[in-house]
Amino acid sequence: MDGSTVLAMTMTEATGPTPVLELAALTKKYGSVDAVSNVDLKLHEGEFLTLLGASGSGKSTILMMIAGFIQPTFGDIRLRGKSIVKTPPHKRRIGVVFQNYALFPHLTVYENVAFALRNARMAREHIDQRVQELLMKVRLEQLAHRLPSQLSGGQQQRVAIARALAIDPDILLFDEPLGALDKNLREHMVLELQRLHHQLGTTMVYVTHDQIEALVMSDRIAVMDAGRIVALGSPQELYDNPKTVFVAEFLGNSNILVSEDGRCEALRPERIQLGSISEGCQRSQGTVTEVAFLGDRVRYEVRLTNNQTIVVAVPRRQGIEVYEIGAQVTVGWHRADARPVTRDNA
Numbered sequence: 001m002d003g004s005t006v007l008a009m010t011m012t013e014a015t016g017p018t019p020v021l022e023l024a025a026l027t028k029k030y031g032s033v034d035a036v037s038n039v040d041l042k043l044h045e046g047e048f049l050t051l052l053g054a055s056g057s058g059k060s061t062i063l064m065m066i067a068g069f070i071q072p073t074f075g076d077i078r079l080r081g082k083s084i085v086k087t088p089p090h091k092r093r094i095g096v097v098f099q100n101y102a103l104f105p106h107l108t109v110y111e112n113v114a115f116a117l118r119n120a121r122m123a124r125e126h127i128d129q130r131v132q133e134l135l136m137k138v139r140l141e142q143l144a145h146r147l148p149s150q151l152s153g154g155q156q157q158r159v160a161i162a163r164a165l166a167i168d169p170d171i172l173l174f175d176e177p178l179g180a181l182d183k184n185l186r187e188h189m190v191l192e193l194q195r196l197h198h199q200l201g202t203t204m205v206y207v208t209h210d211q212i213e214a215l216v217m218s219d220r221i222a223v224m225d226a227g228r229i230v231a232l233g234s235p236q237e238l239y240d241n242p243k244t245v246f247v248a249e250f251l252g253n254s255n256i257l258v259s260e261d262g263r264c265e266a267l268r269p270e271r272i273q274l275g276s277i278s279e280g281c282q283r284s285q286g287t288v289t290e291v292a293f294l295g296d297r298v299r300y301e302v303r304l305t306n307n308q309t310i311v312v313a314v315p316r317r318q319g320i321e322v323y324e325i326g327a328q329v330t331v332g333w334h335r336a337d338a339r340p341v342t343r344d345n346a
């Protein structure tokens with residue numbers, strides 16, 4: 001046992017298990033643009049973490065720094081406790097799946113996956129077995145001899161995943177991998193990715209601007225704004241208890257109720273009742289100003305007597321009354337559902 005092992009073990013005992021990946025004050029500047037500012041993050045073994053943010057918020061830059069394709073301006077990236085900022089990408093044991101998949105068009109499914117293994121200098125006699133194994137994992141063993149152009153978008157996606165898994169990575173990174181797919185396929189692939197994560201147990205960092213993908217798949221979500229992580233928590237924590245107006249509005253929809261002294265509360269549209277209000281709710285009168293039929297629910301805008309307009313989402317159950325524009329209605333909600341939030345994102 002050498003000195004550094006002893007040190008690592010002591011630190012592990014003092015602070016709990018070493019995170020798989022740790023970002024410390026990670027920063028990337030392009031001239032005067034702060035693409036990523038001072039990001040701290042620790043990933044646990046087997047975790048599925050999503051970086052969720054609007055376009056330009058710095059998500060891809062973080063991912064590319066983890067993968068090693070972009071050098072940080074400042075800060076550190078540690079893989080199982082060891083700094084990797086000076087390690088070249090191909091030695092990091094990190095797999096990446098891009099939105100455009102970057103498959104070789106002239107190579108079959110089999111050869112696309114085998115290519116990654118040859119690149120990683122796997123012994124020839126092991127490659128065949130490994131490729132079969134990987135293709136089984138992503139359920140493509142029947143399509144091994146097709147070209148990418150003979151596959152659906154979802155199937156191409158799975159080839160890209162098999163290829164990224166080939167090196168048996170410590171971490172798998174995804175950069176908006178479902179962005180190019182249509183809605184139904186995207187929903188299907190979200191479930192596929194979830195299945196794969198459960199099956200493999202690999203630590204995954206997933207980048208998206210799509211809040212539904214983030215809510216469905218993630219163990220934790222890091223919400224990003226202008227190069228910073230502005231919130232970090234489980235989907236349910238962030239949805240039920242957002243701390244800021246920004247998060248309340250970015251993750252799902254929220255009404256922001258502003259009191260006379262300027263304090264804000266976030267209230268989810270589906271937490272508001274319309275018409276018959278349960279016991280113990282706080283009530284208010286209003287006028288319906290918009291009605292939108294959304295299939296599974298009706299979305300109302302209601303102008304309250306204090307002139308604030310709120311959005312109410314009413315699930316379409318049997319016996320629920322539907323109101324028209326101009327209707328005088330009572331709205332109500334449980335006090336505890338209006339969560340205090342600040343305007344400050346710091």
Ligand code: ADP
Nearest residue numbers: 030033035053054055056057058059060061062
């Ligand atoms: P996201 O992936 O969240 O859409 P990016 O990480 O790609 O965001 O970009 C974050 C910010 O950094 C954006 O303002 C973008 O314009 C800027 N940026 C990214 N790459 C470069 C670059 N090579 N040169 C200058 N600015 C860049």
Ligand code: MG
Nearest residue numbers: 056059060061
């Ligand atoms: Mg991006």
